Amino acid sequence: xxxxxxxxxxxxxxxxxxxxxxxxxxxxxxxxxxxxxxxxxxxxxxxxxxxxxxxxxxxxxxxxxxxxxxxxxxxxxxxxxxxxxxxxxxxxxxxxxxxxxxxxxxxxxxxxxxxxxxxxxxxxxxxxxxxxxxxxxxxxxxxxxxxxxxxxxxxxxxxxxxxxxxxxxxxxxxxxxxxxxxxxxxxxxxxxxxxxxxxxxxxxxxxxxxxxxxxxxxxxxxxxxxxxxxxxxxxxxxxxxxxxxxxxxxxxxxxxxxxxxxxxxxxxxxxxxxxxxxxxxxxxxxxxxxxxxxxxxxxxxxxxxxxxx
Numbered sequence: 001x002x003x004x005x006x007x008x009x010x011x012x013x014x015x016x017x018x019x020x021x022x023x024x025x026x027x028x029x030x031x032x033x034x035x036x037x038x039x040x041x042x043x044x045x046x047x048x049x050x051x052x053x054x055x056x057x058x059x060x061x062x063x064x065x066x067x068x069x070x071x072x073x074x075x076x077x078x079x080x081x082x083x084x085x086x087x088x089x090x091x092x093x094x095x096x097x098x099x100x101x102x103x104x105x106x107x108x109x110x111x112x113x114x115x116x117x118x119x120x121x122x123x124x125x126x127x128x129x130x131x132x133x134x135x136x137x138x139x140x141x142x143x144x145x146x147x148x149x150x151x152x153x154x155x156x157x158x159x160x161x162x163x164x165x166x167x168x169x170x171x172x173x174x175x176x177x178x179x180x181x182x183x184x185x186x187x188x189x190x191x192x193x194x195x196x197x198x199x200x201x202x203x204x205x206x207x208x209x210x211x212x213x214x215x216x217x218x219x220x221x222x223x224x225x226x227x228x229x230x231x232x233x234x235x236x237x238x239x240x241x242x243x244x245x246x247x248x249x250x251x252x253x254x255x256x257x258x259x260x261x262x263x264x265x266x267x268x269x270x271x272x273x274x275x276x277x278x279x280x281x282x283x284x285x286x287x288x289x290x291x292x293x294x295x296x297x298x299x300x301x302x303x304x305x306x307x308x309x
Contacts, residue, residue, distance in 0.1 A: 098137025
């Protein structure tokens with residue numbers, strides 16, 4: 001395994017001069033080629049470990065002081081692991097490897113046919129350059145309340161596969177996020193895959209993102225829905241929102257109210273009121289909590305009505 005170790009002291013010194021006081025620590029860079037090597041590193045390396053892939057969040061987070069690491073950090077780059085870069089349909093299940101680039105999701109015929117709500121959300125994320133480097137697993141693991149892949153995955157009833165030393169488990173995405181920037185992942189665990197059922201032809205979806213400008217922006221609020229109406233009655237309802245709570249969230253109370261009820265303006269209006277009560281937004285530089293609550297109601301109503309044409 002010695003060939004996996006590449007010391008980066010010189011490069012880090014150059015970056016320290018460029019970044020100033022919030023510089024990258026002196027770290028040891030590892031690039032495993034398969035999961036067996038990655039798990040060997042996690043088991044045998046001493047000291048702190050950080051998993052990276054696209055690395056579009058790693059350096060910016062250090063620069064702004066959101067993340068801090070000591071010298072000697074072990075950086076494990078998993079983007080070279082082929083089994084973590086895939087989009088596959090197996091029966092009625094879709095599998096996406098955690099190291100799959102965002103741009104590959106936008107282009108994928110499989111995703112566009114069976115999970116278009118996800119492709120529409122990813123298409124609006126960052127710039128083309130960011131989508132060409134950023135990974136779907138990285139967006140989830142950063143655990144931003146405004147993570148744009150989270151609401152689509154939540155309405156798709158997605159689950160994530162987590163691997164660690166002598167451990168493998170599949171966890172509903174609803175249980176993956178713990179708080180802002182926090183997930184259930186341990187320091188020696190890797191998110192390897194996201195999986196979900198393919199959308200059915202009679203299901204409708206909607207994706208809406210509000211930002212302070214049209215492109216390259218964090219969400220002020222985002223919303224995804226998946227709806228099926230049968231014989232004039234809500235048969236399936238999934239509503240998920242971003243940037244309105246400590247974590248991306250499902251509006252489960254509103255979903256429960258709507259399912260089984262007649263499709264009508266009154267029912268939709270009451271369901272949207274419940275959504276506005278469920279969200280727990282904060283006020284920040286992008287929007288006030290009151291505005292986000294109002295928009296949770298407005299966007300949910302817009303999405304449900306759009307899906308019922």
